[in-house]
Amino acid sequence: MVVSDAPVGASFRVIRITKGKEVGKRLADMGFTEGAEGEVVRSGFLHDPLQVKIRGYDILIRRSEADDIEIAPLGNWPAAETAG
Amino acid sequence: MSEVARSILRVALAGNPNAGKTSLFNALTGAHHKVGNYPGVTVEKLEGSRIRNGREYRFIDLPGIYSLTAYSMDEVVARDFILDEKPDLIVDVLDSTNLERNLFLCLQFQELGIPVVGALNMSDEAAAKGIAIDVEALSAVLGIPMVKTVGSRGNGIADLLDCLDSAGNQQAATFNNSHASHSIHYGEEIESRVKPLEAAIAADASFATRFPPRWLAVKLLEKDANAYRRLSSHKNADGVAAQARESVAWIEKHYAKDAEIVISEQRYGYIHGAAKETVTLVRRPTLSPTETIDKVTMNRFLALPIFILVLWGVFKLTFALGAFPQHWLELFFGWLGGAVASVVPEGFLRSLLVNGIIAGVGSVFSFVPLIVILFFLLSVLEDVGYMSRAAFATDKFLHAFGLHGQSVFPMVLGFGCSVPAIMAARTLKSRRDRIVTILVIPFMSCGAKLPVYVLLAGAFFPKNAANMVMLVYAVGVVISLVSAFVLKKTILRGDPTPFVMELPPYRAPTLRGLLWHVWEKTSQYVKKAGTVIMAAAILIWAITAFPIYALSPGEVDSLTTAYKIKNAGADQAALASYMETARAGAALEHSVAGSIGKFIQPVFRPLGFDWKISVATVTGFAAKEVIVSTLGILYRVGTEEDEQSASLREALRADSNFTPLVAFVLMLFVLVIPPCFAALSTIKAELGWRWLGFAFLFMLALGWCLCAAVYQVGMVAGSALHTRAA
Numbered sequence: 001m002v003v004s005d006a007p008v009g010a011s012f013r014v015i016r017i018t019k020g021k022e023v024g025k026r027l028a029d030m031g032f033t034e035g036a037e038g039e040v041v042r043s044g045f046l047h048d049p050l051q052v053k054i055r056g057y058d059i060l061i062r063r064s065e066a067d068d069i070e071i072a073p074l075g076n077w078p079a080a081e082t083a084g
Numbered sequence: 085m086s087e088v089a090r091s092i093l094r095v096a097l098a099g100n101p102n103a104g105k106t107s108l109f110n111a112l113t114g115a116h117h118k119v120g121n122y123p124g125v126t127v128e129k130l131e132g133s134r135i136r137n138g139r140e141y142r143f144i145d146l147p148g149i150y151s152l153t154a155y156s157m158d159e160v161v162a163r164d165f166i167l168d169e170k171p172d173l174i175v176d177v178l179d180s181t182n183l184e185r186n187l188f189l190c191l192q193f194q195e196l197g198i199p200v201v202g203a204l205n206m207s208d209e210a211a212a213k214g215i216a217i218d219v220e221a222l223s224a225v226l227g228i229p230m231v232k233t234v235g236s237r238g239n240g241i242a243d244l245l246d247c248l249d250s251a252g253n254q255q256a257a258t259f260n261n262s263h264a265s266h267s268i269h270y271g272e273e274i275e276s277r278v279k280p281l282e283a284a285i286a287a288d289a290s291f292a293t294r295f296p297p298r299w300l301a302v303k304l305l306e307k308d309a310n311a312y313r314r315l316s317s318h319k320n321a322d323g324v325a326a327q328a329r330e331s332v333a334w335i336e337k338h339y340a341k342d343a344e345i346v347i348s349e350q351r352y353g354y355i356h357g358a359a360k361e362t363v364t365l366v367r368r369p370t371l372s373p374t375e376t377i378d379k380v381t382m383n384r385f386l387a388l389p390i391f392i393l394v395l396w397g398v399f400k401l402t403f404a405l406g407a408f409p410q411h412w413l414e415l416f417f418g419w420l421g422g423a424v425a426s427v428v429p430e431g432f433l434r435s436l437l438v439n440g441i442i443a444g445v446g447s448v449f450s451f452v453p454l455i456v457i458l459f460f461l462l463s464v465l466e467d468v469g470y471m472s473r474a475a476f477a478t479d480k481f482l483h484a485f486g487l488h489g490q491s492v493f494p495m496v497l498g499f500g501c502s503v504p505a506i507m508a509a510r511t512l513k514s515r516r517d518r519i520v521t522i523l524v525i526p527f528m529s530c531g532a533k534l535p536v537y538v539l540l541a542g543a544f545f546p547k548n549a550a551n552m553v554m555l556v557y558a559v560g561v562v563i564s565l566v567s568a569f570v571l572k573k574t575i576l577r578g579d580p581t582p583f584v585m586e587l588p589p590y591r592a593p594t595l596r597g598l599l600w601h602v603w604e605k606t607s608q609y610v611k612k613a614g615t616v617i618m619a620a621a622i623l624i625w626a627i628t629a630f631p632i633y634a635l636s637p638g639e640v641d642s643l644t645t646a647y648k649i650k651n652a653g654a655d656q657a658a659l660a661s662y663m664e665t666a667r668a669g670a671a672l673e674h675s676v677a678g679s680i681g682k683f684i685q686p687v688f689r690p691l692g693f694d695w696k697i698s699v700a701t702v703t704g705f706a707a708k709e710v711i712v713s714t715l716g717i718l719y720r721v722g723t724e725e726d727e728q729s730a731s732l733r734e735a736l737r738a739d740s741n742f743t744p745l746v747a748f749v750l751m752l753f754v755l756v757i758p759p760c761f762a763a764l765s766t767i768k769a770e771l772g773w774r775w776l777g778f779a780f781l782f783m784l785a786l787g788w789c790l791c792a793a794v795y796q797v798g799m800v801a802g803s804a805l806h807t808r809a810a
Contacts, residue, residue, distance in 0.1 A: 016341060016345075017341075017342075017345050017538045018343060020307075021342075021579075021625070022153075022155045022582060023579075024151075024342060024345055025151075025306075025342075025344045025345065025348065026153075026154055026584050027584065028345045028348035028349065029151040029153065029188065029348050030150060030185065030584055030586075031184065031188075031352065033345075033348060033349040033352045033353075036352070038597045040579075042378075042382060043383070044385065044387065044477070044479070044480055045387065045477075045480060046386060046480050048478055049476060049480070049489075051382065052152050055182075056181075056182060057182045057185060057587075058584065058588075058679030059586055059587060059688065060472060060476050060479075060584075061583065061587065062483070062582075063540040064580075065583065065584060081468065
């Protein structure tokens with residue numbers, strides 16, 4: 001499961017970044033590292049980009065980048081308004 | 085070597101974007117600033133100084149960054165400055181409300197082997213959010229002296245300076261020893277790889293004085309290309325590199341992850357451990373004002389309409405407010421020209437002073453009010469934190485064309501004037517995105533192209549004039565998006581720049597910060613563009629004024645007779661004005677500009693342009709609205725015609741060569757060909773000569789091909805219609 005699978009309002013715990021090099025390194029440097037907890041806050045008009053809360057601050061990432069972040073769900077995920 | 089003797093301390097100011105670095109820099113340095121560039125790149129370099137207790141502090145502002153990788157130009161600039169210039173101290177500005185991510189950068193500076201002092205900035209905001217930081221404990225755990233500050237209000241500056249003072253007083257050796265024992269611990273497995281690598285690097289003693297071995301060892305494990313390049317001057321470069329690659333392979337096998345990701349994870353692990361002991365949340369955060377506002381401004385359906393509204397507001401305000409000072413400046417330079425003309429006798433010198441230099445300086449300064457207002461408004465949006473929201477609203481659409489969410493502001497500003505628009509593209513962090521954005525900005529029809537469209541549409545499409553003008557604007561937008569797409573697929577191809585952007589909370593801007601931004605941008609414009617634009621204005625003046633041509637008495641006689649026959653009963657004044665226009669026309673026709681126009685006319689024939697249009701496009705490089713007045717002179721209508729002139733429209737229509745098709749092609753041509761000298765010199769200032777050359781040829785080639793195609797197709801279609809009608 002990756003961040004782009006999470007519906008708006010869902011909390012998650014990062015398992016791993018599946019990509020290295022520039023994109024993966026940037027995501028890791030911004031705080032998406034193993035064990036970090038976050039939440040999908042909202043998504044844009046065509047469900048892209050995503051606003052994600054990580055390590056207590058907010059970040060915007062494209063869905064294509066969110067695909068590289070493997071996660072495990074935390075708590076109950078809202079089913080209604082999915083980000084995907 | 086004792087540091088007590090140091091009377092000058094060179095202090096690098098570093099930190100994340102949105103951590104309040106600029107306001108802290110201002111609070112530290114007061115009014116003593118110097119703006120420059122880092123060598124070889126367009127990243128701005130700010131320097132300022134302060135004298136305190138007989139010691140001079142020289143502050144150098146590093147670009148705002150999140151990490152020290154080799155992927156971003158800003159990060160490379162910051163790292164190279166530390167490694168190559170070796171400042172005495174680094175002040176890392178930390179956003180106290182967001183400590184973990186901010187410490188991530190701070191600890192990388194610590195590894196570079198230069199004493200680091202942490203400024204826990206925005207400490208008031210953190211307190212309001214219920215975040216309690218045990219400063220002494222945090223300093224002790226990390227081995228970095230920390231001070232609480234509020235840069236926007238100047239709080240904690242004295243404490244920070246005291247801290248710098250004592251750090252500067254310590255002997256370098258002492259500091260380095262205490263620092264070495266404190267640098268980040270990556271966990272036993274990684275350390276078992278870092279330490280041998282560190283030892284191998286330190287084996288070359290002279291190399292180790294230039295690059296901190298531990299820092300380089302970690303960077304090699306992060307597969308940092310720049311670190312491998314620096315290693316090449318090591319005595320045993322190949323051996324160390326091989327050892328590093330072997331360690332990378334071991335880490336990746338052991339963790340089943342990319343090594344550079346593992347290093348980041350270990351760093352965050354270390355930070356999380358330190359923060360857990362020293363940072364506590366004393367109460368649960370309530371719904372912040374930012375979240376409430378974002379519920380509206382970042383709503384899926386409202387974000388884009390709100391953005392368009394904001395943009396429209398900035399646009400309207402800039403050109404509405406800017407019109408007054410712009411008009412005053414024009415009046416002033418007009419008055420100055422008149423005053424000089426009344427003192428200097430008619431001739432070469434007067435023409436050079438009035439039409440060349442004063443007109444040139446005037447054209448440079450007439451942009452200044454626009455730039456001041458525009459950058460003030462843009463700085464407000466940026467300092468408030470709206471820019472990331474704008475990128476959120478537009479990224480999906482622009483990304484489809486290879487542009488970036490942040491390209492939207494510069495591009496829309498292009499409808500007003502390309503000069504500030506090109507400068508506004510600085511907000512784009514990726515160089516490739518910035519180049520693409522700058523290259524397509526001129527296709528957004530600027531305010532000076534409008535008079536040309538109005539004249540031609542009014543003369544040749546009187547029933548659909550407004551629609552024709554709108555059509556040309558729309559074609560411009562399409563061309564800019566398509567060119568961006570093509571450029572991104574060809575010469576500017578590369579991995580897509582990740583869209584990973586912090587969304588800072590809304591913050592009230594400080595007036596001081598805003599004025600500082602405006603002053604910085606404006607003075608740069610006047611300095612950089614000013615010299616080039618003035619030289620260009622003088623050049624345009626010279627090629628239209630030389631060689632001096634005067635009508636011979638015979639020509640005057642025949643023109644006068646012809647005029648009198650055609651306009652029986654016309655008074656002396658009308659004749660005099662006709663003769664003045666005729667003289668100006670003949671002078672322009674025989675000038676260098678006229679010769680160029682006539683010389684290149686064969687090139688323009690496939691587009692249906694005669695020599696008059698060719699000359700007008702040449703003089704149009706001074707400013708696009710000049711095309712209108714040039715046509716006025718060449719069609720013998722008057723020397724100062726504008727786009728509303730009925731007689732100029734009539735004269736154009738009367739020319740059998742000037743068909744509606746030619747008029748439409750000319751509108752397209754004015755849209756696509758390279759912009760005025762002011763915009764060209766701004767492109768040069770922002771991207772350098774090579775990209776200016778590319779932009780020039782690209783627009784010229786595109787303009788010619790597009791217009792030739794439209795004209796030829798139009799001719800064929802026209803004659804087909806004609807045959808059918810007959």
